[in-house]
Amino acid sequence: MTTLAPVMDRSIASRLVRSKADQRRARTDRMMRGFSLAAAIACVIPLAAVIIFVTINGLGGLNLDLLTKPPRALGTGGGAASAILGSLQMIPLATLVAVPVGVLGAVYVAEFSGRRSADAIRFAADVLVGIPSILVGIFVFTFLVLPFKQFNAFAGSMALALLMVPVIMRTTEEILRLVPGTLREASLALGIPMWRTVLSVVLRTGLTGILTGVMLAVARAFGETAPLLFTALGSRLVNVGDFAKPMDALPIFIYVNARQPYPVLNQQAWGAALLLLIVVLTINILVRARSWGRRAA
Amino acid sequence: MAAPSAAPRRLTGRSGGLPDRLFRSASGLAAIGVTLLIIAIGVMLALNSTEAFGKFGLGFITNTVWDPVAEVFGALPYIVGTLLSSAIALVIAAPIGILTAIFLAELAPRRLSIPLTFLIELLAAIPSVVFGLWGVFVLSPFLGSTVDPFLIRILGWIPIFAGPSYGIGLFSAGIILAIMVLPTIVAISREVISSVPDSQREAMAALGATRWEIVRRAVLPFARSGIIGAVILGLGRALGETMAVTMVIGNAQDLPTSIFDQSQTIASKIATTFNEASIGIQTSSLIALGFILLVITIGLNVLARLLVRRVTAGERRT
Numbered sequence: 001m002t003t004l005a006p007v008m009d010r011s012i013a014s015r016l017v018r019s020k021a022d023q024r025r026a027r028t029d030r031m032m033r034g035f036s037l038a039a040a041i042a043c044v045i046p047l048a049a050v051i052i053f054v055t056i057n058g059l060g061g062l063n064l065d066l067l068t069k070p071p072r073a074l075g076t077g078g079g080a081a082s083a084i085l086g087s088l089q090m091i092p093l094a095t096l097v098a099v100p101v102g103v104l105g106a107v108y109v110a111e112f113s114g115r116r117s118a119d120a121i122r123f124a125a126d127v128l129v130g131i132p133s134i135l136v137g138i139f140v141f142t143f144l145v146l147p148f149k150q151f152n153a154f155a156g157s158m159a160l161a162l163l164m165v166p167v168i169m170r171t172t173e174e175i176l177r178l179v180p181g182t183l184r185e186a187s188l189a190l191g192i193p194m195w196r197t198v199l200s201v202v203l204r205t206g207l208t209g210i211l212t213g214v215m216l217a218v219a220r221a222f223g224e225t226a227p228l229l230f231t232a233l234g235s236r237l238v239n240v241g242d243f244a245k246p247m248d249a250l251p252i253f254i255y256v257n258a259r260q261p262y263p264v265l266n267q268q269a270w271g272a273a274l275l276l277l278i279v280v281l282t283i284n285i286l287v288r289a290r291s292w293g294r295r296a297a
Numbered sequence: 298m299a300a301p302s303a304a305p306r307r308l309t310g311r312s313g314g315l316p317d318r319l320f321r322s323a324s325g326l327a328a329i330g331v332t333l334l335i336i337a338i339g340v341m342l343a344l345n346s347t348e349a350f351g352k353f354g355l356g357f358i359t360n361t362v363w364d365p366v367a368e369v370f371g372a373l374p375y376i377v378g379t380l381l382s383s384a385i386a387l388v389i390a391a392p393i394g395i396l397t398a399i400f401l402a403e404l405a406p407r408r409l410s411i412p413l414t415f416l417i418e419l420l421a422a423i424p425s426v427v428f429g430l431w432g433v434f435v436l437s438p439f440l441g442s443t444v445d446p447f448l449i450r451i452l453g454w455i456p457i458f459a460g461p462s463y464g465i466g467l468f469s470a471g472i473i474l475a476i477m478v479l480p481t482i483v484a485i486s487r488e489v490i491s492s493v494p495d496s497q498r499e500a501m502a503a504l505g506a507t508r509w510e511i512v513r514r515a516v517l518p519f520a521r522s523g524i525i526g527a528v529i530l531g532l533g534r535a536l537g538e539t540m541a542v543t544m545v546i547g548n549a550q551d552l553p554t555s556i557f558d559q560s561q562t563i564a565s566k567i568a569t570t571f572n573e574a575s576i577g578i579q580t581s582s583l584i585a586l587g588f589i590l591l592v593i594t595i596g597l598n599v600l601a602r603l604l605v606r607r608v609t610a611g612e613r614r615t
Contacts, residue, residue: 029507033404039396040405040413043483046476047420053435054427101327108324123602124332130530130598131338132537134564135587138571139338142345166331195320223424226539226564230571251426255540258430266434273427284422288415 051281054273061271071236071253077264080272082238083253089240090153090232090249091221094160099214101161102168107198109169110176122173125166136162137227145231153239153247156232160224164217171213175206212287219283223276225251250276339591346585348578357585361552363566365574370582372589374552378467378560379590382542383535385471385556386478391528393475394482398527401483402490403512414487421480429544432473437464437545440472445557462557463547470546471556474538478531485530485605489523490516492609519608526604533597537590539564563590 065079072078105125109118136159144155179202187197203210228234234252239245250272257269349357349370360371397417401410441464452458462468493516501515517524547559548569561569563586574580 025507025510029509032509032512033400036396036400036404039393040400042393043397043420043479044413044416046479047416047423049435050423050427050431053431057434101330104324104327105331106328108321108328112321112324113328121328121332123599124335126602127595127598128331128335130533130537130594131335132539132564132590132594134537134539134567135338135342135591138567138584138587139341141571142341162334169328169331193314194317198320219422223422223426225424225426226568229568233572251424251540254426254430255544258433258544269430270434273430276424277427280422280424281419284419288418 051277054270054277057267057270058272058274058277061267061269062274063271066268066271066275070238078268080250080253080268080275082235082248083250083272084275085238085240086153086232086235086248086252087222087250089243090157090160090228090247091218093154093157093243094164094221095214095218097158097161098164098168098217102165102214102217103172103203103210105165105169106172106176107203110173111198111202122170125169128166129170132226133163133224134226134229137230140227141230148244150244151231151233151246152244153232154243156228156247156249157243159227159231160221163224163227164221167217167220168210168213171216172206172210175209175213176202178209179205208290212290215283215287219280219287222283223251223280225249225255228252335595339588339595342584342588342591346581346588348581349585352578353582357582358589363550363582365579368578370579372563372582372586374550375561375563375566375586376589377552378546379536379562379564381553381556381560382467382470382474382546382562383532385468386474386535387528387532389472389475390479390482390531394479394527394531395486395524397479397483398486398490398524399512399516402487403516404508417480417483420476421484425477425538425540426544428473428477429541432469432541432545433465436472437469440464440469449557457555458557459555460557463559465545465547466557466559467546467553468556470542470560470562473541473545474535477538477541478534481534482527482531485527486520486524489520489527489605489608492523493519522604523608526601526608529597529601529604533594533601536562536597537564537594539568543568563587 065077067079067084068081069077069079070081105121109121113121140155140159140162144158145151183201183205184197187201188194192201228249228251232249232252233246234256235246235248237248239247254269254272254276257265257272260266353360353370357370358372358376360369361373362369362371363374364370401414405413441462445460445462445464445468448458449460449462453460497515497519498511501511506514542562543565546561546565548561548565549559550561551558553560567583567587571580571583574583
């Protein structure tokens, strides 16, 4: 953070600065400050536009039917129960797989590995985050769909888990690096073995931060569509508990219904989008407000 | 960020009992698994695309026909669609994103920069499919009825700006992508700019420079490679973005000649046709498309991370 004193108080500057060249410099300064403020505002406009339009168009569609009824024959109403239940099954399973792998990976990087390999693994996780999620979908398709000749919810969960792991790993590792070394030394000095030191001292200390990372990964998984297209596929049937069969998810429901020529279904897409937006933004705001408050303080 | 009271010590010493060794191996396995995953994805895509590359060779990249009936597959329209939509996105998002990062890191008072940063993080959290829905029903009709006709009237004499516009198409996809990559460009650029040492700014200030001159002459030259990295990371995101683009780009097969044409990107082509493709040369061709996309995005990501690291490495603590 910069802590420079104001370089040029405007009122003093205007009295001191005389020459044409200096006036031009001051003008450029004001102009570029104006531009950068305008750019920052321009970044926020799409956020406002999306939230406003999804709310306006979604309120009509977000009702009890949408939340509780399964989809019916094309164009005749029904709801998104299949999608809501699908997301609520696939995401917990994905989280259950991704959290241990992500956290353990982070523990290795932060606690055990040498600096070189830590750098390499960190780099790999960053690159993995950058791989298009649709390719992860194809990857999982070849291993978990093709052999069984059946799109299935388990494959969907695993695709989501693959996307969550590097995110959880990176955030957890950042947190673990903030845990003071003295805590580790104190624990080890008491004769507590390394694995218990990590589990009940290091991870315990970083718990809130780790949960933050996990929740952000969960929020991201809620909105992921592309990796599910070739794995869980989506379905118009309510599927509870059968992970060997196709399953619907909220984002797939939005995608499919947005492409239908029936206004009723478009309306459902908006309703589901509002629901998804509420879930994702609520998680993000709750989780980030914490660190935001810390930064402000 | 507060500095830790003592630098964390790595627990690298010789470990004692069996549980320790097991724990260590398990965590090592998880970490190495993540690294191997990238290789596995690459190998899988490469193996499954050999049939397509074997049959069409480099012609796969330069051929413009995609005909499942004749079993002739060429990727050029999708490669062009991908590059053009991302280029439009960057032309819009790079200047706005960099200026915003400068504003947040250098110019804005804290009570403004903190909430703005928060809002831009929220923008990054909005799911792609929601952007797509908004793009189809709100943005594209708006562009098609107001912005596009205006641009065509003014710039229409340049071939790539020729009309007509249907709202949905490359330009619409480019704008959606610009919105989606903005948070990436802003966040990384801001991090890079913040890591420029204060001594650089103070030296300029001591010479009587204005705030903007400090940014222009001291901060930006120092941060340049990192900012380029941030833009490249944005590009990587734009190239691979799937759902929003699939919904607004029009899914047309032909090589685009104007930025208002309907088109198809690599990712949107895969998204819309993979499930209907018959196993064999068609699926292999789609996976070959994916392989091209993977090579481009990994290449860009590695390049970008190295550039960013060059600037921020100085302030690393561990």
